[in-house]
Amino acid sequence: MEINYPLIGDYIELSKLLKVVGICDTGGHAKLFISEGLVAVDGVVETRKKCKIRRGQWVQVDSQRILIT
Numbered sequence: 395m396e397i398n399y400p401l402i403g404d405y406i407e408l409s410k411l412l413k414v415v416g417i418c419d420t421g422g423h424a425k426l427f428i429s430e431g432l433v434a435v436d437g438v439v440e441t442r443k444k445c446k447i448r449r450g451q452w453v454q455v456d457s458q459r460i461l462i463t
Contacts, residue, residue, distance in 0.1 A: 397460045405446040406462075408433065408453065417455050427455060 397415050399406075406414070412424035412433070425443045427433055433440055434454045435447065447453060453460040 395458050397458065398463050399460050400463050401447075401449050405448045407443070408435065408440060408445040408447055409443045411447055411453060411460065411462075412455065415460055417458060417460075432456070 399411065399415055409421055409424040409428060412418045412427060413421050418424035418427060428441060428443050431439050431441060432455060435445060436451055437454075447462055449462050451462050453462070
């Protein structure tokens with residue numbers, strides 16, 4: 395499944411993005427996903443919870459892909 399997320403501002407932190415798009419119910423759940431290596435940014439596993447995600451990047455969790463527009 396693909397989700398398009400229209401970014402407002404310069405960036406969004408990775409953990410907040412997962413919560414906003416509904417992949418994770420809480421920020422704590424999002425941080426757990428990230429720390430366990432279940433999230434990739436631009437095809438590379440990302441373990442930094444506050445990683446800044448900007449326009450043009452994509453985030454993948456399992457079969458769900460988020461495009462930042």
